[in-house]
Amino acid sequence: MEKLTDCxxxxxxxxxxxxxxxxxxxxxxxxxxxxxxxxxxxELATLELSMRIVGDLFDTATCEAVLDKMLVxxxxxxxxxxxxxxxxxxxxxxxxxxxxxxxxxxxxxxxLERIFELCGLSRRQCERLFKDKLSLxxxxxxxxxxxxxxxxxLEETDLPIKDIHTACGFATxxxxxxxxxxxxxKRPSDVRRRLDTADAA
Numbered sequence: 001m002e003k004l005t006d007c008x009x010x011x012x013x014x015x016x017x018x019x020x021x022x023x024x025x026x027x028x029x030x031x032x033x034x035x036x037x038x039x040x041x042x043e044l045a046t047l048e049l050s051m052r053i054v055g056d057l058f059d060t061a062t063c064e065a066v067l068d069k070m071l072v073x074x075x076x077x078x079x080x081x082x083x084x085x086x087x088x089x090x091x092x093x094x095x096x097x098x099x100x101x102x103x104x105x106x107x108x109x110x111x112l113e114r115i116f117e118l119c120g121l122s123r124r125q126c127e128r129l130f131k132d133k134l135s136l137x138x139x140x141x142x143x144x145x146x147x148x149x150x151x152x153x154l155e156e157t158d159l160p161i162k163d164i165h166t167a168c169g170f171a172t173x174x175x176x177x178x179x180x181x182x183x184x185x186k187r188p189s190d191v192r193r194r195l196d197t198a199d200a201a
Contacts, residue, residue, distance in 0.1 A: 008032040010041035010082070028104060031078035041082055048075045080107045080167060094119040095129045102142045106149050109169040112138050147183045150176070154191045161188050 009017045009026040017026050030045040031052070032038060040049040052075060055063035067075070082104065092100070097119040101110065115138075116126045130138045150168040153159055159167070165176035165188075180188050 006032045006034070006039075008039045008041050008045070028082050029078055030076055030080050030082060033078060045076075045082070049078075051075055052078075076107075077163065077167065094121050094125075095133060098126060098129075098138070099141070099145075102145050105169075106146050107167050107169055109142065109146070112142070143179060144183065146170070147180055150180065150188070151184065151191065154188055161192060164188070 006025045006027055007017070007021075008029055008031050017024075028041075031040045031049045038049060038053075040046045047070070051063050051067060054066060063075075098115055098121070101115045101118060112126075113123070116123055119126070121129070126138050130136055130141055134141055136144065146168045150164050150170075153164045153167065154161070162173065165173055168176070170176035170179070177187055180186075184191075
């Protein structure tokens with residue numbers, strides 16, 4: 001039997017899960033796959049995981065027919081992140097809460113006004129906090145977080161670049177390439193090409 005090493009856990013239960021099962025890595029993606037075991041954090045993600053299994057066991061047409069009956073128009077990729085509805089830790093300071101919400105809402109970036117509201121901050125208060133702690137405006141910090149996730153996916157996975165820009169919440173490849181180049185002085189394709197070259201050596 002395969003030993004469970006990764007588990008997709010609902011973001012609100014991640015802290016408790018880690019205390020109870022310290023040897024298992026809790027991921028906040030919408031699904032986690034091993035060779036024999038898979039997991040999801042519940043709700044829509046569980047339906048999506050089930051439909052992915054149906055598609056593998058039967059065929060795409062069967063999967064689409066079931067989704068149509070359930071009025072679900074698409075299945076998100078397993079690497080998509082869960083979207084919290086509020087701050088993870090009510091005891092954390094507002095700046096930490098804001099950062100946490102940004103890090104948890106990468107594939108579907110949230111409006112900054114919503115993040116400020118969830119953390120109990122005005123726009124001016126949040127801008128002052130981010131400038132004091134990061135020397136960045138909140139929107140710049142949010143973009144930087146998403147770009148760092150994209151760079152990690154480029155370096156650590158074989159996901160196509162077109163999927164990575166979507167998974168990190170960038171509307172178009174052109175926007176993604178421009179911002180990535182500005183942040184890292186190289187294009188996403190340069191990072192992937194360098195890794196491919198290293199693997200071939």
